[in-house]
Amino acid sequence: MRPSAILRLIAVTTLIRLAFAATTGLGVDESYMVTSGRVLSLGYFDHPPASWWLSWGAAHGFGTEAPWAVRLPFILLFALSQLLVWRITCRVADQRAGFWAVLALNLSPVFGVTTGTWVLPDGPLDAALLGAVLCLLHALPATGRRALGWWAGAGLCAGLALFSKYSAVLTVGGAFLYLLTSRAHRHWLRRPEPYIAVIVAAAVFSPVVIWNAMHGWASFAFQGARATGLRFRPLLPLQTLAGEALFVLPWVWVPMMILLVSGFRRGETWPRRLLVWLAAPPVVGFALISAWSSQRVLYHWAAPGYLMLFPLLGDAVARRLDRVWVRGLFAGTAALVIASLAVIATQLNFDWLGGRLGAIMRNDPTAEGLDWTSVRDDLLARGLLPPGAVVAALNWRDAGKIGYALGPRTTILCLNTDSRQFGFTHRLSEYAGRTMLVLAVDPAGEASPWFHSIQTLPGTSVRLDGRTLRTVTVMRGEGLVPRP
Incomplete structure (x- = not known):
């Protein structure tokens, strides 16, 4: 299969994503x-800086x-x-397997x-990890010097992966385990090149360490707490794996697991x-952590592990292309994915499903994928958003949605002991005594516990095509009292 085929596939899928991005x-989380990343920083509470810097730079x-x-x-x-x-x-494998892996x-x-x-x-995590893998395959x-160059490249990409998400350390650990168990490549552990790669990765990651040292190791503590707990639930790893299968797609996940074991x-x-x-x-680690963690292990955390199996899956598919059901499965999946994207985009623009989603789901997800610009328009019309306004929300999720809708000219505060990055972007102590x-x-x-007094004003709402998705209570708080 010619390289032009993969370039066409990348071009077409990129155009589809651009259209989806522009219409939703x-x-x-976005x-x-x-919103909380409008102030540039060496580090952030939830994750290392890569994704925050990318969105800040693009804006x-x-x-x-x-x-x-x-x-x-x-x-x-991507x-x-x-x-x-x-x-x-x-x-x-070969170029044909590569095409099917990418598809x-x-x-x-x-x-x-x-x-x-x-x-x-x-996004930056996966690209960096794949770059590190390609460098390792060459290294x-x-x-000689060629090996040193590829090892340094692997270190640079590994550092960028860690600069994107802490969980990259699991994949990096997998590379060490491979060297430890491989007779053909164990000799690299006695050579300087892998350790030079580690030094390069550490240098790239160092701003994250500096930020954490300056902020009481807040980010390390937050993420590290997700692997701790006091309960043992031996069946929960099965639930975690089942959730990951849904996220990957069951008919993709099953052959991947077979390839993982047989590999x-x-x-x-x-x-x-x-x-x-x-x-x-990543695949085994997060499943095991879910057995004792006091917090819920999210199904996409293990995605970098499955990412590494797509080349093997592509090779397995390429060997079975003579079977009609294989091509039919890919065609049916493509139709399902494109139809799903179309449903989401048209619903967020035209609300053609109305309240039907709320009838079959606990919460109508339309409001989560909709920008809450109706709130901004109402507040502007009422003169409640003067230039330099300070607005507060009561949890980090609402602060993100509200802050994004109100725009960068409005300062958004989060009145919650769990304020995530908002607690570092705009510290409440700097606004003590303010009315907002x-x-x-x-x-x-x-x-009311956050202010000397509270006045309730006429409310507003998140609306789409005349339908109210969320009601919003509007208050004026006088004399902010920051709490620990």
Whole structure:
């Protein structure tokens, strides 16, 4: 299969993502990242800086925080990720396998939709991890200066992966385990090149360490707490794996797990064994953590592990293309994914489903994917948003949605002991005694403990095509009293 085929695939899927990005609002996590990341920093409470810097740079470069603008870097990074998956698969198998690996990557929702489009740490994480893998595939059989260059490249990409998301350490650990168990490549542990790679990675990651040291190790503590707990639930790993299967797609996940297990058998080529060693720590690690963690393990956390298995999946598919059901499965999945994107985009623009989603789901998800501009328009019409206004919300999720809708000229505060990055972007102590607007999304939280007095004003709402999705209580708080 010619390289032009993969370039066409990347171009077409990138155009689809651009259209989807331009016709849908930012989700809760995206709004939170864009809003709380308006102040540039060496580090951030939730994650390392890469994704925050990308959205900040795009907003300032284009002069707008429109969804297509802040999402563009992540869409382009996924285009790069597709190219890297193809190159990796070409080294593991051949170009035809590479095409099918990239196509499967595009059709898996956790990669093709969320990682490939949204403002999340996973976009830069995946691109950097794939870059590190490609460098390793070149470095392990190389010698002399060429080997040093590839090892340094692997270190640089590993550092960028850690600079995107802390969980990259699991994949990096998988590379160490591979070297430890591989007779053919164990000698690298006695050579300086891997340790030079570690030094390069540490240098790239160092701003995160500096920020944490200056802020009481807040980010390390927050993420580290997710792996701690006091309860033992032996069946929960099965639930975690089942959730991951839904995110990846069950008919993609099952063959991946078979390839993961079979990849450890004797006689496998070293590139395939390298990939399964890179895949195993995230897949197995997060499943095990869910057995005792006091917090819920989210299903997309293990995605970097599954990412490493797409080259093996592409090779397996390419070997079975003579079977009609294989091509039919890909065609049906492509139709399902494109139809789903069309339903989401048209619903967020035309509300053609009305309240039907609320009738079958606990909460209508339309409000989460809609930008809350109706709230901004109401407040502006009432003269409640003068230049330099300070507005407070009662939790970080609502602060993100409200702050993004109100725009960068409005300062958004989060009146909650769990304020995430908002607690560092705008510290409440700097606004002590101030009078400000308080917006509480229904069901309204308690704002009175934060002020000397509270005045309730006529409310507003999040609306789409005349339908109210969320009611918003509007208050004026006088004399902010910051709490610990």
